Amino acid sequence: MFDFAQIVPYIPFILNGIKVTLQVTLLSVVLGFIWGSILALIKISNIRILKWLAVAYTSVFRGTPLILQLTFIYFATPQIFGYNISKFEAAVLTFTLNSGAYISETIRAGILAVDKGQWEAAKALGVPYRQMMIDIILPQALKNILPALVNETIALLKESALVSTIGLADIMQNANIVKGTIFRYFEPYLIAGALYYVMVMLLTWLAHGLERRLRRSD
Amino acid sequence: MIKIQNVSKSFGSLDVLHDISTEIGRGDVVAIIGPSGSGKSTLLRCINLLETPTKGSIFIDGDEITAPKADVMKIRQKIGMVFQHFYLFPHMTVLDNLTYAPVKVKGVSKEAAEAKARDLLARVGLSDKADVFPARLSGGQKQRVAIARSLAMEPEIMLFDEPTSALDPEMVKEVLEVMKGLADSGMTMAIVTHEMNFAREVADRICFLDGGRLVEEAPPAEFFTSPRSERAKQFLEKML
Numbered sequence: 296m297f298d299f300a301q302i303v304p305y306i307p308f309i310l311n312g313i314k315v316t317l318q319v320t321l322l323s324v325v326l327g328f329i330w331g332s333i334l335a336l337i338k339i340s341n342i343r344i345l346k347w348l349a350v351a352y353t354s355v356f357r358g359t360p361l362i363l364q365l366t367f368i369y370f371a372t373p374q375i376f377g378y379n380i381s382k383f384e385a386a387v388l389t390f391t392l393n394s395g396a397y398i399s400e401t402i403r404a405g406i407l408a409v410d411k412g413q414w415e416a417a418k419a420l421g422v423p424y425r426q427m428m429i430d431i432i433l434p435q436a437l438k439n440i441l442p443a444l445v446n447e448t449i450a451l452l453k454e455s456a457l458v459s460t461i462g463l464a465d466i467m468q469n470a471n472i473v474k475g476t477i478f479r480y481f482e483p484y485l486i487a488g489a490l491y492y493v494m495v496m497l498l499t500w501l502a503h504g505l506e507r508r509l510r511r512s513d
Numbered sequence: 514m515i516k517i518q519n520v521s522k523s524f525g526s527l528d529v530l531h532d533i534s535t536e537i538g539r540g541d542v543v544a545i546i547g548p549s550g551s552g553k554s555t556l557l558r559c560i561n562l563l564e565t566p567t568k569g570s571i572f573i574d575g576d577e578i579t580a581p582k583a584d585v586m587k588i589r590q591k592i593g594m595v596f597q598h599f600y601l602f603p604h605m606t607v608l609d610n611l612t613y614a615p616v617k618v619k620g621v622s623k624e625a626a627e628a629k630a631r632d633l634l635a636r637v638g639l640s641d642k643a644d645v646f647p648a649r650l651s652g653g654q655k656q657r658v659a660i661a662r663s664l665a666m667e668p669e670i671m672l673f674d675e676p677t678s679a680l681d682p683e684m685v686k687e688v689l690e691v692m693k694g695l696a697d698s699g700m701t702m703a704i705v706t707h708e709m710n711f712a713r714e715v716a717d718r719i720c721f722l723d724g725g726r727l728v729e730e731a732p733p734a735e736f737f738t739s740p741r742s743e744r745a746k747q748f749l750e751k752m753l
């Protein structure tokens with residue numbers, strides 16, 4: 296029933312996909328975090344129009360399927376902007392825009408959960424808004440939302456398998472190719488699944504360490 | 514030094530302060546007392562613009578701080594504020610709490626700010642706590658650090674908003690002693706407090722608020738022995 300001998304020569308090929316999966320995930324998480332922070336700051340600001348735009352943006356990206364967003368950006372960008380977007384660019388762009396929407400809500404909640412007294416203490420010392428946000432409020436907010444951010448990163452790592460639908464050679468896509476070559480389903484997908492699982496576990500372990508470091512002030 | 518002129522403040526339909534006028538001279542120590550909900554804290558918070566008066570004006574050294582184009586950040590740097598619940602920055606060590614604003618806001622060099630911070634910690638009796646995080650301090654220690662943090666900005670005025678109300682009884686004294694030392698050094702202070710003995714001993718003047726109005730203003734000796742208003746009499750009967 297199982298025949299791992301046949302799959303062995305293809306294992307390096309599947310492993311090759313790790314690089315793409317990690318690149319898409321890490322780039323999207325970092326860019327999505329920056330974009331999400333900007334959106335969150337806009338949402339708690341007093342600038343009406345920007346606020347409305349940020350809320351509408353979040354609503355659209357949370358209200359439509361990710362696979363549709365990916366397909367849309369990959370295939371519609373050349374048509375609309377005349378720019379021949381690469382698979383990798385489309386993948387990172389989609390995941391950044393999408394996770395930015397989710398992360399912005401998490402960060403917004405985290406910022407609002409910081410004690411009002413912290414804002415007042417900073418203001419009373421004459422600290423300007425920007426510096427107060429960067430040095431006083433955001434560090435405290437991030438500590439509280441770290442578990443949620445880790446969840447978002449893990450979700451993104453797994454959802455990145457969707458990039459196989461536009462043919463980007465990640466773990467999933469390479470497993471698809473191996474399947475098509477040797478006509479066996481079980482072994483390539485088992486290996487792909489194990490790879491995702493190990494990466495998620497590593498991430499969880501790293502996050503634990505980070506959390507411990509942030510909690511040293513308790 | 515501080516001149517409060519016909520200040521009113523309302524939150525929506527709720528009138529919290531009603532036409533308050535008074536002055537605080539350089540080096541004066543003024544205790545603001547009154548029943549809860551009388552607007553004491555709101556009045557104090559108007560002085561550093563944590564609340565914006567609905568009507569009236571406030572002047573500091575002749576400059577109107579309630580003017581629309583006043584530089585709020587600059588004004589606040591001159592005024593220290595100590596809160597009931599301390600509000601130390603929990604993610605910074607005690608030393609960093611003290612040096613953060615001088616370095617980042619005033620542009621003092623890190624070395625100078627640290628030297629100053631260590632001086633201040635010695636002054637409030639907490640030299641050995643420079644490198645610990647606020648979570649490791651007792652309430653009284655936190656409040657002394659909070660006072661030192663305000664002083665690190667070298668303010669000309671210090672505002673205290675019920676600085677001992679959140680403390681266990683045995684820690685009240687250590688904080689009041691620091692405040693007394695500060696008053697003796699000539700600092701201009703406005704203190705919202707329920708510590709009547711402290712107010713009597715340290716303040717030059719008592720402002721008694723009730724229902725958002727400044728009902729009575731008098732030196733402590735006069736206020737505590739022969740209050741003029743009926744409301745103050747009733748209040749003192751309950752407090753003393």
